Amino acid sequence: MAIILLLLLLSSFTLFQGGAQSAVFCDNVKAVASTLPNKTSSSSVHFATATVGQAPDVVYALALCRGDILDDSTCANCITNTFQFMSNATPADVQCFDGGSFYADCILVYNGNNILAAPLSTVGEYDDGVPPFERWNVKNVTGDVPLITGLIHQLLVETVDKAASSTPRRFATGVVDSNTNFPRVYSLAQCTPDLSSGDCLSCLNRLLGMINSTMALRMGGQMGVIRCYFRYDASQFYQGKPMISLGPASPAPVPAEHKRRKSKLWVIPIVLVPLAGAAFVFAFLYFRRLTKQRKGNVLRLEGSRNQDSEGEEQLVWQGKNSEFSMFDFEQLLAATNNFSEENKLGQGGFGAVYKGKLPDGFYIAVKRLASHSGQGFTEFRNEVQLIAKLQHSNLVRLLGCCSQEDEKILVYEYLPNKSLDFFIFDEKRRASLDWSNIIAVIEGIAHGLLYLHKHSRLRVIHRDLKPSNVLLDSEMNPKISDFGLAKISTSNNNEVNTTRRVVGTYGYMAPEYASEGIFSIKSDVFSFGVIMLEILSGIRNSGSKQCGDFINLLGYAWQLWEEGRWVDIIDATLLPKSHSVKMIRYINIALLCVQENAADRPTMADVISMLSSDIMILPEPMQPAYFNVRIGNEESSTTIESCSINDITISVTVGR
Numbered sequence: 001m002a003i004i005l006l007l008l009l010l011s012s013f014t015l016f017q018g019g020a021q022s023a024v025f026c027d028n029v030k031a032v033a034s035t036l037p038n039k040t041s042s043s044s045v046h047f048a049t050a051t052v053g054q055a056p057d058v059v060y061a062l063a064l065c066r067g068d069i070l071d072d073s074t075c076a077n078c079i080t081n082t083f084q085f086m087s088n089a090t091p092a093d094v095q096c097f098d099g100g101s102f103y104a105d106c107i108l109v110y111n112g113n114n115i116l117a118a119p120l121s122t123v124g125e126y127d128d129g130v131p132p133f134e135r136w137n138v139k140n141v142t143g144d145v146p147l148i149t150g151l152i153h154q155l156l157v158e159t160v161d162k163a164a165s166s167t168p169r170r171f172a173t174g175v176v177d178s179n180t181n182f183p184r185v186y187s188l189a190q191c192t193p194d195l196s197s198g199d200c201l202s203c204l205n206r207l208l209g210m211i212n213s214t215m216a217l218r219m220g221g222q223m224g225v226i227r228c229y230f231r232y233d234a235s236q237f238y239q240g241k242p243m244i245s246l247g248p249a250s251p252a253p254v255p256a257e258h259k260r261r262k263s264k265l266w267v268i269p270i271v272l273v274p275l276a277g278a279a280f281v282f283a284f285l286y287f288r289r290l291t292k293q294r295k296g297n298v299l300r301l302e303g304s305r306n307q308d309s310e311g312e313e314q315l316v317w318q319g320k321n322s323e324f325s326m327f328d329f330e331q332l333l334a335a336t337n338n339f340s341e342e343n344k345l346g347q348g349g350f351g352a353v354y355k356g357k358l359p360d361g362f363y364i365a366v367k368r369l370a371s372h373s374g375q376g377f378t379e380f381r382n383e384v385q386l387i388a389k390l391q392h393s394n395l396v397r398l399l400g401c402c403s404q405e406d407e408k409i410l411v412y413e414y415l416p417n418k419s420l421d422f423f424i425f426d427e428k429r430r431a432s433l434d435w436s437n438i439i440a441v442i443e444g445i446a447h448g449l450l451y452l453h454k455h456s457r458l459r460v461i462h463r464d465l466k467p468s469n470v471l472l473d474s475e476m477n478p479k480i481s482d483f484g485l486a487k488i489s490t491s492n493n494n495e496v497n498t499t500r501r502v503v504g505t506y507g508y509m510a511p512e513y514a515s516e517g518i519f520s521i522k523s524d525v526f527s528f529g530v531i532m533l534e535i536l537s538g539i540r541n542s543g544s545k546q547c548g549d550f551i552n553l554l555g556y557a558w559q560l561w562e563e564g565r566w567v568d569i570i571d572a573t574l575l576p577k578s579h580s581v582k583m584i585r586y587i588n589i590a591l592l593c594v595q596e597n598a599a600d601r602p603t604m605a606d607v608i609s610m611l612s613s614d615i616m617i618l619p620e621p622m623q624p625a626y627f628n629v630r631i632g633n634e635e636s637s638t639t640i641e642s643c644s645i646n647d648i649t650i651s652v653t654v655g656r
Helices: 002-011 023-042 072-089 145-165 197-209 256-262 274-293 329-335 376-387 435-455 511-516 521-537 553-562 577-593 604-612
Strands: 013-017 047-052 059-065 098-102 106-111 133-136 171-176 185-191 221-224 228-233 244-246 324-326 344-348 351-357 363-369 398-404 407-413 470-472 478-480 542-547 550-552
Touching: 023 047, 023 059, 023 072, 023 106, 059 072, 072 106, 145 171, 145 185, 145 197, 145 228, 145 244, 145 435, 185 197, 197 228, 197 435, 197 604, 329 351, 329 363, 329 398, 329 407, 376 398, 435 470, 435 478, 435 521, 435 577, 435 604, 511 521, 521 553, 521 577, 521 604, 550 553, 553 577, 577 604
Parallel strands: 171 244, 324 398
Antiparallel strands: 013 098, 047 059, 059 106, 098 106, 133 221, 171 185, 185 228, 221 228, 344 351, 351 363, 363 407, 398 407, 470 478, 542 550
């Protein structure tokens, strides 16, 4: 027992909160200690709560075993031993304290205050304002510090995302290999299972946001509150195989012939040495030509930074890291049946997308840039360099590319349910979406945007977010795609003014970008708000339908909101009103996102918090953009197609 207690002391963090309690309170703690271990271990998620006694001596308790502790007896013993450890740690001259012990193999918290009443109240801190517990390794990262700390940050972000989306345990583990002399880093994140996915993500992201520059340099650390916790270390401190593994990117699945060709890979170092003169230029051009002609080679990229004429951060071609496959053109011809119409999935602004099948049965989506596109290569290079650096469950995965003579082709994972617009704007397909699908799609897009804006190593503004650029996998999970127009923000306020022509899709374009060429992360928020309204209503923002006195959905939705007729916005397939409270919240959030002034719009972190919480008080939205775009006087109203979309009668009055 002494050994167990010593291990608990070394591997856990114990917090006592408040002063000494009465003898009755201590008896109630003992009563909790006698039942909570078995109650926790018998739960399918190894989580339990208990309330014993009456005020003022009532005890509220919470226990959770770490997600990798699958054995019931190990879980029960951890809770029992933690109770004993905390009892022994109480000074002999007092009765007992409120207390908590965090993460040896379990967490135990008991308190005289009701820590169980509202999980959201403990997402950020304890009820009495006690800050999160934290412990940090005394040693700092050595070696390639920017690389290693960047990888650790990415590992923590992806572990947090995985934990929030994992059911029913809200638990995830990970590992990253920096491919240097620095050891592997292992990570873990967990929330109490009673938190929703959004609450769990908000809780963990708030903790990550508390990591300062000094903490970020440590070789290991942990931080947590009652409801969520994360930890990372250079040694594996949890059981089982990591659920997430990061490191040098693996090549996409390719047939055996392609793998044999890759064994003959020419590795061409590109070093910019000004003093090399004409000899270097000649050698560089020669090897570049040789690489272009060689089939089955591997394209290597490194995301370095350069300033273009707009003052925006761009990626430039380099010769390191992030390997992925470069396909042969003949291979893609065979996979798509010579880019046949039967295999065509859709048509974009810079080319068509085709379904393909490799000889080993692996399906791919092939985006072939149109040869006549004046900007084709710019978008091709931008998308390859950018998306190769982005990894998130709500972003489409780039498998490789092909660049042969005039052909510029991108190869993605194949997503069988096509794009979001394929469902929401088709009456029959839309009927297959229930309210749970709607919520999952909206929240998934939001999490993908939050990753781009805040948690990726490169702060990315998409600039062309719309339903056709949101793809759906076999389980209807959304994945943001098409990064050809994306930009990286370097300014502190994330705002960029472009001197080039405005690009994108006008129905989803923020007013400050359309009129002045200014774009920021709030531009993507605007596009997200438009998509939310389109998902809820089933009609396009800009289309053939007249919406009351307006030619767009934004003005019509605002008018109905002001008149208290929000139900007229909702598509008939989502009624009856069993989710009416949630629906009105979503309309409120969407209108907040499309407000005319960019400064008034929330960030995506704010949006996710609003989507995740049913008790957060939402601000009233202000006038949306394009509100004044109204229908002019018409000679006749007989040809008007109403925007009423749920069979509820409305009146449309048009002047003579």
